[in-house]
Amino acid sequence: MRPTIRECGGCTRCCEGWLYSTIQTYPMYPGRKCHFMKTGGCSIYETRPEDPCKQYVCAWRTEAAIPEWMKPSESNVIFTWKYSEEVQQAYLDVVECGEKMSVEVLSWIIHFHLRHNVNVCYRIDRGTNYIGTIKFMKWMEKYASLKLFPFWNEETVPENSPTQPEVTNQGEQT
Numbered sequence: 001m002r003p004t005i006r007e008c009g010g011c012t013r014c015c016e017g018w019l020y021s022t023i024q025t026y027p028m029y030p031g032r033k034c035h036f037m038k039t040g041g042c043s044i045y046e047t048r049p050e051d052p053c054k055q056y057v058c059a060w061r062t063e064a065a066i067p068e069w070m071k072p073s074e075s076n077v078i079f080t081w082k083y084s085e086e087v088q089q090a091y092l093d094v095v096e097c098g099e100k101m102s103v104e105v106l107s108w109i110i111h112f113h114l115r116h117n118v119n120v121c122y123r124i125d126r127g128t129n130y131i132g133t134i135k136f137m138k139w140m141e142k143y144a145s146l147k148l149f150p151f152w153n154e155e156t157v158p159e160n161s162p163t164q165p166e167v168t169n170q171g172e173q174t
């Protein structure tokens with residue numbers, strides 16, 4: 001795990017059901033927040049499980065290049081560093097938190113990719129978009145054509161969960 005440089009400070013976005021996970025057998029997915037999330041925050045904070053609760057740290061908390069204003073509770077997007085074993089490349093995964101991504105956030109993502117040569121996968125309105133190296137792009141395209149993205153934990157997605165996202169567009173880095 002990368003060392004943290006920021007604290008959550010009142011943000012609870014990763015518990016609110018924008019990410020896919022399972023917490024003590026209870027699934028969490030878009031449209032369903034964590035079973036233990038109550039008014040005021042986590043109802044089992046002292047005994048919350050190691051995985052995912054203590055282990056999950058969003059990239060805003062670890063990445064100095066991600067600005068303060070991008071805090072999930074303010075920007076309404078969650079950044080997560082992920083890694084593709086298949087192509088052996090890291091990428092930044094960005095999901096919206098219930099609101100359509102703002103132009104400012106989208107613009108920042110594109111600049112971040114261009115300045116730091118970082119692979120990025122970002123979801124807008126349930127559409128999956130990606131920019132990065134040719135290798136990364138081909139990897140994403142493969143799963144896009146199958147409508148099966150490897151970063152989705154299929155085991156935690158119940159039958160009545162939202163459908164798989166459509167790929168709406170993609171950019172390509174030369």
Ligand code: SF4
Nearest residue numbers: 008011012014058072
């Ligand atoms: S999204 Fe990031 S800042 Fe917000 S609660 Fe989760 S880890 Fe903390």
Ligand code: SF4
Nearest residue numbers: 015034036037042053
């Ligand atoms: S158990 Fe608590 S810390 Fe873990 S996801 Fe649920 S609300 Fe968040």
